[in-house]
Every structure is written in structure tokens, then in C-alpha cells.
Amino acid sequence: xxxxxxxxxxxxxxxxxxxxxxxxxxxxxxxxxxxxxxxxxxxxxxxxxxxxxxxxxxxxxxxxxxxxxxxxxxxxxxxxxxxxxxxxxxxxxxxxxxxxxxxxxxxxxxxxxxxxxxxxxxxxxxxxxxxxxxxxxxxxxxxxxxxxxxxxxxxxxxxxxxxxxxxxxxxxxxxxxxxxxxxxxxxxxxxxxxxxxxxxxxxxxxxxxxxxxxxxxxxxxxxxxxxxxxxxxxxxxxxxxxxxxxxxxxxxxxxxxxxxxxxxxxxxxxxxxxxxxxxxxxxxxxxxxxxxxxxxxxxxxxxxxxxxxxxxxxxxxxxxxxxxxxxxxxxxxxxxxxxxxxxxxxxxxxxxxxxx
Numbered sequence: 512x513x514x515x516x517x518x519x520x521x522x523x524x525x526x527x528x529x530x531x532x533x534x535x536x537x538x539x540x541x542x543x544x545x546x547x548x549x550x551x552x553x554x555x556x557x558x559x560x561x562x563x564x565x566x567x568x569x570x571x572x573x574x575x576x577x578x579x580x581x582x583x584x585x586x587x588x589x590x591x592x593x594x595x596x597x598x599x600x601x602x603x604x605x606x607x608x609x610x611x612x613x614x615x616x617x618x619x620x621x622x623x624x625x626x627x628x629x630x631x632x633x634x635x636x637x638x639x640x641x642x643x644x645x646x647x648x649x650x651x652x653x654x655x656x657x658x659x660x661x662x663x664x665x666x667x668x669x670x671x672x673x674x675x676x677x678x679x680x681x682x683x684x685x686x687x688x689x690x691x692x693x694x695x696x697x698x699x700x701x702x703x704x705x706x707x708x709x710x711x712x713x714x715x716x717x718x719x720x721x722x723x724x725x726x727x728x729x730x731x732x733x734x735x736x737x738x739x740x741x742x743x744x745x746x747x748x749x750x751x752x753x754x755x756x757x758x759x760x761x762x763x764x765x766x767x768x769x770x771x772x773x774x775x776x777x778x779x780x781x782x783x784x785x786x787x788x789x790x791x792x793x794x795x796x797x798x799x800x801x802x803x804x805x806x807x808x809x810x811x812x813x814x815x816x817x818x819x820x821x822x823x824x825x826x827x828x829x830x831x832x833x834x835x836x837x838x839x840x841x842x843x844x845x846x847x848x849x850x851x852x853x854x855x856x857x858x859x860x861x862x863x864x865x866x867x
Contacts, residue, residue, distance in 0.1 A: 514605060516567065518562045526550075550611070559605040566601055579697075588862075607858050615716035615791065616682035621784045622673045622714055626663065627690065629708025634667030636693045636818075639841060641671050644684075646843025653677030658777050659767045672781060674717070681716040686829075686853040688714050689815035694826035696820070705821060709790040717780075718787035725783065731755040734823060742827045752778045761785055816849075825849070830856045 529550045532538060538546055559664060573587045573594070624640050625635035648655045654676045663667040675684070692709045700706065733753040750772040751766035763785070765778035817826045825840045826833040832852050839845030 514563070514609070515563070519564050519598060521820055522553070522557055522560040523564070529553065530774045533864050556605070556608045559601070563598070563601050563605050563831075566598050567592055570598070574742075580803055598780045603862075606862055610748045610858065610861050616675070616685075617679060618681045618718075619714040620681045620714050621658070621717055621781065622675055622684070623670070623712070624668065624672075625670045625711045625713075626668065627709035627711050629693075629706065631663060631665040631667065632695075632697045633710055634663035634669055635665060635697075635710040636691075637669075637671065638667040639693075640691060640710055640712065641668065641673070643841050643843055643846060644673075644675075644687075648675055648677070648843075650843055650847070651677060651680075651683070653680055657767075658781060660767050683850050683854070684714045685716075686850070686857070687712050689813045689814075692814060692816065693832050694821070695818045715784050715788045716791070717784050723783045723787050723790065725756075725779070727787070729757050731757060732750070732775075750774055752784055755780045756786065759786065759789065760815065761789075770778040772835065786818065827853065829853070 516706060529546055532546055533543075533550060573591050576583070576587050603837060607666045612808065622644060624637045628789045629636070642860055644845050645655055656674045656676075657671040657673055660671045663669050690709050690711055692707060694705055694707050695705055697706050708744075715770065731754070733755075735751050735753070750769060750771040751764070752771065753762065753764045754775075755762050761782060763778045763782045765774040765781070768774045815827065815829055817828070818841070819826070820837065822835075823837045824835045827849055832849065834840060834845060834848060
């Protein structure tokens with residue numbers, strides 16, 4: 512994808528204009544917030560554009576050089592060769608920086624993991640996935656907080672919901688949504704047979720309160736006594752909350768906290784995130800066909816990855832990438848390689864779509 516010199520000048524002019532407006536000290540309130548956001552979004556594009564402009568200008572000057580000195584000509588030819596080698600990468604980096612960004616990329620995310628087919632083994636695998644994301648989050652310097660859990664009898668999770676905060680959380684984790692499949696011999700299997708189980712992962716961007724307005728009249732709130740594994744406080748107070756959003760039928764249950772007030776706050780946080788996800792899905796409806804060509808449609812019923820223990824490998828089916836480093840992936844350190852490959856594939860396909 513080649514970007515014209517005129518387009519590069521337009522980017523530079525727009526960035527200079529924003530810089531001057533912010534430096535003038537005349538912007539206030541919403542105008543200042545909007546200009547600051549535009550500036551921060553345009554800055555990496557302007558930096559990449561300036562780099563490409565400088566390389567093109569240097570190439571033009573060297574190509575036009577008419578000097579009788581053989582040493583100077585040889586030096587110029589060497590520099591021309593270097594720029595011609597490096598310029599395509601710089602232009603590609605600029606094109607990637609200009610790709611439309613998902614407005615949710617910079618947001619924190621809510622991670623939901625649910626055991627699927629496979630009974631106890633699926634619940635144990637759900638716990639393995641949670642540990643993998645916890646370790647990856649720690650590597651990224653993110654903060655992860657468990658919002659709610661539904662434990663299984665064997666120590667895994669039927670369901671677990673966590674909040675992840677930090678820089679670029681949704682941008683990095685959004686391709687994790689889907690069905691994760693595991694192939695291994697369960698600890699309870701005496702015959703040594705390999706079983707296949709699955710867990711579903713959903714990564715949802717968290718909205719601000721202004722993004723999703725919830726009418727209290729649309730909510731049915733039930734308060735009851737908590738039950739199941741959860742500590743000494745369970746079954747002693749009416750602290751569990753079930754919130755039903757009547758227009759959509761969404762139901763959120765929260766009973767992990769001792770306080771009814773805290774359970775209500777967490778339930779509302781989960782409800783707001785799921786409503787925002789619905790809103791985004793509706794907005795993207797017109798883009799559904801285009802999204803199918805990308806790395807993943809975001810459909811949580813789509814099988815995206817297999818973790819094969821006997822062979823020590825992880826395969827991402829969307830991009831056909833197999834890593835023979837299962838232990839490293841589950842420890843979080845190897846997950847970054849998959850995340851980066853998925854992001855690169857998504858960028859490549861979106862660039863190809865623009866070229867087409």
C-alpha cells in the first residue's frame with residue numbers, strides 16, 4: 512500500500528494544527544478532551560509519516576546527485592541501496608498505523624471462561640486457562656481481579672469472570688474469544704486414554720458508565736442466600752444478587768462477596784459490559800461479512816485453538832500456527848507469540864483489503 516506525498520503532507524499539517532491548538536491554551540472542557548484524544552491518536556501516524564517523508568526526500572536528493580567524484584558516487588549508490596531496502600518496511604509501518612482502530616482497543620477487558628464439553632476435565636482446563644491469562648497479565652504489567660467464580664467439585668471452574676486493567680488489554684486479548692480445546696489424559700483416567708475437552712473464552716471490552724445507560728426500571732433484582740463453595744460467609748446472609756435486564760433477557764448472578772452492596776456493584780459491572788458487547792455486535796452487523804475474512808469473527812462458538820498435551824503442542828486453527836511449546840504457552844510467556852502472530856495476521860488482511 513503506497514501512500515502519496517500529498518497524503519503525507521496532509522497528515523503533517525493536521526498534526527501541526529492540533530499541536531498549535533493545544534499549545535495555545537484557549538481550549539477548554541470537551542474541546543480540550545477531543546483535541547487531546549485526536550492528538551494522541553495521530554501522533555504515531557505523524558511520526559511514521561515524517562520518517563517516510565525524510566527517507567523519500569533523501570532518496571530523491573541522492574538520485575539527483577551529479578558529482579564527478581567516483582567515491583561520492585559510490586557512497587551515494589550505497590545509501591540509495593540502503594534506503595530502497597528500508598523504505599518498504601517504513602511505508603508498511605505507516606500504512607499499519609493508518610488502519611482504522613477499534614475504538615475499544617485501549618479499554619480494559621472482562622475475561623469470561625466457561626467449562627464446556629468434558630465435565631470435570633473441562634472445569635480443570637478452565638482453571639488452567641485462567642492461570643495462563645493471569646501469568647500473561649503479570650508479564651504485561653496488567654492488574655487482574657476475579658469478579659466471580661463458580662467452582663467445580665474437583666478444583667476447577669464451571670465459570671470464572673475476571674477484570675483485566677492495563678495498557679492495550681483489549682487490543683491484545685480480543686482474539687482469544689472462542690472455543691479452546693484440550694487433548695490430554697485426565698488424572699482420573701486409569702486406562703491412559705486421551706480425552707478431548709473444551710472451554711469457552713470471551714473477552715469483552717469494558718465500557719465507561721457514559722457508554723451504556725441502564726434504566727433502573729429495566730432491571731429485576733432478586734436478593735437471596737448464597738449457596739455452594741465460597742467460604743464461611745456462604746449461607747449465612749442474604750447477600751447474593753441476581754439482576755435480570757428485562758429488555759434483553761440478560762441475567763447476571765453475583766454471590767462471591769460477603770456484602771450485598773459489593774455483589775450488586777460487581778453484577779452491574781458485568782451487566783454493563785455484556786450490554787456494551789451487544790451494542791458493539793449490533794454496530795458491527797453491517798461489517799459481519801468483512802469480519803469473517805479477518806483473523807476471527809468473534810463468534811464464541813468458533814473453535815480457535817487446540818492444546819495437545821501428549822505432543823506438547825499448541826495449534827491456532829485460524830492462522831495455521833503450531834508451536835511445540837505447550838508448557839511455555841500455559842505459563843504465559845509463550846502466549847505472547849500467539850497474540851503477536853494473530854495481530855500481525857489481522858493487520859496483513861486489513862491492509863490487503865484496503866489495497867483491494
